[in-house]
């Protein structure tokens with residue numbers, strides 16, 4: 055096997071590790087904004103949700119680069135298995151094990167989100183809770199394994215990510231409003247209510263007066279149901 059090692063691989067591992075940690079902390083914090091129904095007229099809940107989703111993909115890209123450069127660098131004996139299976143790395147066994155657990159949990163959250171339209175909402179929600187454990191184990195991994203994470207800017211990043219994650223968790227637990235009967239921004243129910251309230255009633259067409267018909271929560275007939283399939 056060709057031994058591949060250069061300081062640049064190592065720098066990339068360290069830099070992408072720190073960036074991935076910052077991005078996953080931001081993703082979890084944005085997820086808390088979505089769950090706690092934050093959003094107004096300037097930046098709405100839909101935009102925050104989209105940012106949450108888009109940023110999670112950027113974070114996964116950085117994480118994949120972090121793992122690939124670690125595996126490629128023959129200076130450390132960390133094989134492909136140790137990215138998925140805890141305690142299989144010869145290099146910093148426990149520290150890398152925390153990283154593997156974080157990666158497995160992130161994979162579960164990511165795959166369940168790709169399959170969101172095919173699985174039960176309760177299953178998706180349950181798996182989505184794993185992201186809290188994932189970020190927590192990633193912080194422990196970063197602190198234990200990092201060359202930079204014990205001093206200077208690296209340490210500041212780890213401390214800041216810990217503080218933000220803790221604050222988000224506390225706020226998520228205590229600040230969440232009562233569920234509004236499943237009417238999230240993307241819920242079909244929300245769309246159907248919105249379309250009923252904006253569609254003029256047939257008897258009144260041609261007049262400029264708004265419809266006085268009250269929107270109902272009754273589900274639509276299957277032929278009228280709005281298309282809820284999203285591209286992803």
Ligand code: HEM
Pocket residue numbers: 067068069070071072073074075078117120121124125130132136137138145150153154156157160188192193195196197199200201202203204208
């Ligand atoms: C969500 C998952 C992960 C995150 C957020 C993450 C983040 C980090 C961070 C912040 C560092 C410290 C960088 C430094 O200060 O030098 C680090 C180091 C490291 N990570 Fe990860 N990591 C993750 C998963 C993994 C996995 C699955 C592996 C196994 C292939 C891995 C291998 C390593 C290694 C070997 C180091 C040590 C770098 C050094 O000694 O300087 N990481 N990681």
